[in-house]
Amino acid sequence: MLLNKRSFTIFHLPKIERDLTNTGRNRILRTFNQLVLDRAGSNSRQPDTTRKLDKKTTKRELTGGKELAVLTAFVNRMRQRPLLDDKIRTIRDFNRRPRTGRVFKLIYDPSVKFYLTPKRVHGLLSTKKVKAKLKTAHEFKSLMTLLNALSNREITGREALLATGKFIQKYCVTPEKRDLFFRILDKDLDIGMTAEAVNKLWEDTPQTRQYYYSKTVSNPAIDKESTSICSATQQFDTLAAFVEEIKATNTFAEKYKILSAHPECHSLLNKIYDPTEKFNITSKNLIKYMQNKPRGYFDSDPTNLPKQLQNAPVYDNIESLLSALSERQISGQLARFAVARFVHMNCTKPIHKELMYKILCKNLKIGMNIQRIKKVCGVDSIATFSVALGRTLKMNQIDSLFASSNEEDSNKWFASRKLDGVRCLVVARGMNVRAYSRSGKSFVTLKKIIECVKQIIRKHRKVLYRKFWNEGLVLDGELCVISEGIDGQFRETFADAMAVVGTANQQVEDPTYCVFDCLSKGEFERRVGERTFAERLEFMKMLIENPIEKKERVGLLDQIEVNNGEHLRNLISQASSAGWEGLILRKNVGYEGKRSCNMLKIKQHREAEYQVKAIETGPMNIYVNGKVEERDVLTNVLVEHAGNKVSVGSGFTVEQRIKYKERPDLIIGKEITVQYFDETEVSDKKSRSSRKRTKTARDDKVSIENTTAGVVRSLRFPTVKAVWENGKRDV
Structure with a gap:
């Protein structure tokens, strides 16, 4: 006779039964029933109650797919938590799960090595007739078992490679799970914390937190109560x-x-x-x-x-x-x-x-x-966003671009239209796609753009997997609101782009994302790439088939190869007559995620004289006698343009800022020469909101100080070129 939970009371041990937990009671039942079966013979038929217990036992043993699903959810939660304290709490909660917690500790244990690189595994899976090769491979049903076998050298060489490939084919059915498994082999889950910081968590007591102040006491019970949020x-x-x-x-x-x-x-x-x-x-x-x-x-x-x-x-x-x-x-x-x-x-x-x-x-x-x-x-919790930025090219420097002959392709440049929009980077890891500004601010109103990027990823999944098998994809481009001009060419308006990007709870109705560069996430994070711009452009043409002129949500910006200085001057003349903002030149070299001479911008500036109406002062860090000091100095001046006040703060030297703070009479009422790129017009309906949003996204784009009914006119990129302390410009 076998025992089940009801017949457990056959034993007249009420005290023992009362003290036992469910786990302990089930363990005794299984042990007793196994003894009965052993005595009855191995061919005895097992009753239904025992089979139910076995089912419960097998449910506790997580398969490889379940382990990867739990780990994927954990990694996504960690990436969504920028604060270190939130990351610590998430890790500690995760480590309370005995099975998945052990996997996580094994990944970040510095003494553990898996002796297998993702590149080798990817090479195996990319070969022909891979299914035939994996038929004879050893099969692991658990991720923990596989990792232990690799680290303990129970399987090595080709045997380890085939077993890992078989595990990936069976359980890593989505690109996200494959990406996670490759990161496991690299021993880095990309959760914004270094291995040292993670290992330190296991050494600390559960009460230790970054945001909290703990008293040093000997009693653990008192210690737990004394840990409180710092006021x-x-x-x-x-x-x-x-x-x-x-x-x-x-x-x-x-x-x-x-x-x-x-x-x-x-x-x-x-x-x-x-x-x-x-x-x-x-x-x-x-x-x-x-x-x-x-x-x-x-x-x-x-x-x-x-x-x-x-x-x-x-x-x-x-x-x-x-x-x-x-x-x-x-x-x-x-x-x-x-x-x-x-x-x-x-x-x-x-x-x-x-x-x-x-x-x-x-x-x-x-x-x-x-x-x-x-x-x-010591942690990667601070996101450092650095994008490629260009330097200004003067007209007298054009011929020098094509003069060098030191290296291959050194004279090869690509020219494109300088768009009047908002810089936008789309970062994709699998189907996890997000949009950011050039400073790293998340754009939450671009769901239509993100959906189009996801469609591109689905369409070219195999190519992307081969190209960026263990990395994400980064698209660099400009977000514009486009309308058709009188001449049939498209026109973009910066003020409209800023208005729609800055909207808090409303999705952009008609955005256009103009892509001009494509990188792997590794290239973007390292800020250095080996692929030339021509190679990246070829890949972009395969990925994004639509030009901007077709009014698609995501389009590829046209790039023209420049042959010589005369060719570039003709392009500049055409851009000026078409009313473009300017041209961008990109050298045919690898990617550089900083401001460099490999990316140049050509735009025409204007000049005008204005009378200073008032000045504003405030604290600013300046160099005085070789040391950085915070002093109250002149921060900007106010001039009047088309009946509206415009703030101009760039172009002053440190000496001028100190002097005009102490002697405002030397500049108030006097003329200054202001260099600016263009005049902007913003409707009165959008003036207040767009003014605030502009300062949030790009402080140097538009400078608006006042609004009037109808149309507000201001200056873009205003910079002080000269101050005429005599009163008016005399040269």
């Missing part, structure tokens, strides 16, 4: 001490030491300096908002507030407030009120308010940029 006031005090200490030195070596000695500030610095995090509120607007409110307004009863502010959320630490701002959980008047109340409640010292204003401006002015902070923090 905003404490955070401001800690940050103020850190900023004061790091600003006291000018050497990077000392700054590195100070930053390393303050790990409690790393996560907050990540949040502040991450270029993909936009807080969508400026310190200038916040100060103006707070000054216009009566005393006691932020302490008043919620019922006395406007209806939309009565349920405004209250934030008790800096990170939660910044996350709400960047994720647009609060916006507009609600965001201004929430931040102002946060400042009123938590900024108890003047230095606290000053720090909060700098945080909103994403610059603590500590003399360190994103790359340096990322180097010290």
Whole structure:
């Protein structure tokens, strides 16, 4: 007779049964039933109850496909969490799962090697008659079992290669799972954390967190209770001490030491300096908002507030407030009120308010940029976006482009139309496609563009898999709103493009994505590529078959090979007569993700004289006697163009900024020569929203200070060329 759960009470051991868990009870049942079967003989038929228990046992053993699915979901969650503290919590929750947690630890264990490269496996799967070769290979049903066999050298050489290939064919049925498996062999899941940071988590106690302050006590129970979220006031005090200490030195070596000695500030610095995090509120607007409110307004009863502010959320630490701002959980008047109340409640010292204003401006002015902070923090949580940018080519430099004969293709250039739109990069990993600005800001209103890119990926999946088998795809281009001109050629308007990109909750109706470069994700992240532009262009023509003229959602920008200087001058003349913004020249060399002379822009500037109506001053980091100091200097001047005030801030030297701050009479009322690219017109309906959005996406595109009914006219790329202190231009 075999036992089941009901007949378990045959044993007169009520105390033992009461103390047993379900797992322990099931283990006793299986052991007892196995003994009965062994005595009855191996041919005895097993009852239904035991078979049910066996089914439960097999369910617990995850297959390779299930393991990969769980790991894929985990990796996607990690990539969606920019904050280090969120990543730590996600890893710890994941490690509580005994089976999948062991796989994750095995991947990041520095002492474990799999002795197999993704390139070898990919080469095997790309060969002909691969199915016949894999028939005789050893079959592994679990990812953990396969990885253990590889690391323990139970299978080696061709045997290991065939077994891995068979596992991939059976369980890695989607490109996303294949990509994940190749990353497992590389021992890097691309989750924004280094192996050292992950391994350190396993050494730390469960109470250790980046955002939290823990008291050193011996009792674990007390230790768990004493770990609490640091208050905003404490955070401001800690940050103020850190900023004061790091600003006291000018050497990077000392700054590195100070930053390393303050790990409690790393996560907050990540949040502040991450270029993909936009807080969508400026310190200038916040100060103006707070000054216009009566005393006691932020302490008043919620019922006395406007209806939309009565349920405004209250934030008790800096990170939660910044996350709400960047994720647009609060916006507009609600965001201004929430931040102002946060400042009123938590900024108890003047230095606290000053720090909060700098945080909103994403610059603590500590003399360190994103790359340096990322180097010290030890994790890849700060996204560093760097795109190819061009330098301006002067007309007298044209012949020098074709004079060199040192290297092959050194004189080969490609010219394309300079589009009047918004720079946009589309990053695709499998079917995970996202759009970003050139500074790394995520575009959330381009679902139509993203769907078109996904269709391209589906159509050319095999080619993309062979070309970028373990990497993602990056398309570089310009986002435009296109209309047909009188001459039949398409026209693009920057103001319209900015208006649709900056829309928070509304999808762009009629966008056009004009692609001019195509990279692997590895090339983009390394900022260096070996493939020449001609090779990349050939691949783009295969990938994107439609030119822009066909009014498709995603089109390929036409590239013209330039033969000599005379040919280039003719193209410049044609571009000018057609009313184009200019030309872009790309040298036939590998990709460079920075501003370089391998990418040149040609555009015509205009000049005009304006009288300075007023000046604005503010703090700015300037070099004085070889040291960086923050001083109040002239930041910009206000001139009048077509009846509207225009702000001009570029072109002043450090000496001029100091002098005109101390002696404003030397510039106010005097003429200045302003060099600008073009005049812009924005309708009164869009003036306010487009003005704010323009400053968010590209501060140098449009400078608008005032609006009037009808049409607002302003200047693009205004730069001070000369100041005429005598009053008027005399030369």
